[in-house]
Amino acid sequence: MLINLDFESQEPIYQQLIEQIIEGIARKDLLPGEGLPSVRSLASDIGINLHTVNKAYQQLKHEGFILIHRQKGVVVNPDGVPKADVTYMTQLEKKLKPLIAESVCREVDEESFMKLCNDIYKSYRGG
Amino acid sequence: MLINLDFESQEPIYQQLIEQIIEGIARKDLLPGEGLPSVRSLASDIGINLHTVNKAYQQLKHEGFILIHRQKGVVVNPDGVPKADVTYMTQLEKKLKPLIAESVCREVDEESFMKLCNDIYKSYRGG
DNA sequence: CTAACTGTTATACTATAAATATAACAGTTA
């Protein structure tokens, strides 16, 4: 599991970390029950502060992606990630709306948009 | 053209403003050549500072959505919004990727995702 | 038992971005 961070990006490091781990799970690079590095070792590997990693872990825990046992350390949720509910679908729509609005303005037709989404979906299926 | 802002949101006001105007253009609620309120009057109407509106206008101008003439004021680009290029498609993919990754984790199948996108697309077509 | 690890919490500091508050300048228009 390699983490790819852009320190020049305006996107917060802890946010990039969250996305990288979620993508790892989606790509089945990280399997249910699999262990993750400790906050200290991961922070040390990446070259960032312990608290930045902890912030990402806490949010991932809160959203059900990982479990944190005092003894076993950090683990990808063995029961799998909680399935999408109405709340998630609502917030997903809220995030998609501005992307589609700008695409409509820039004359990206629906087929091209769908093709792009399909390609991304495929990248998480076939590996 | 009514502006809908959430002052409790963690999303910056100027960003929400940008999205609202882009959605207005996508919905054809704002037509090419149509005038927009001055920075001062819009700021006054919404109850925010002049500079917050100006920041949104400057970014919209930079991305080709609007033109700002010293004399005519602020106007929706009469030639239409610049069509999507490779740069735009690349950044669009970058924004879609984490949304789809999390959806895959939460077992939102591709059809449901596409249906959601299709519904949003339709909301900009039929009005 | 000790030493080294684990997550967790607390505190303090720096840096940056968002938003506001005034003020002024230059050009346009009624």
Next chain:
DNA sequence: TAACTGTTATATTTATAGTATAACAGTTAG
């Protein structure tokens, strides 16, 4: 002339991101 336009400059407040230490409590290997 007066009232508007976008634009620029400066200063301030607030919130967040990230870092730097330090300590606590529990676990585990030597």
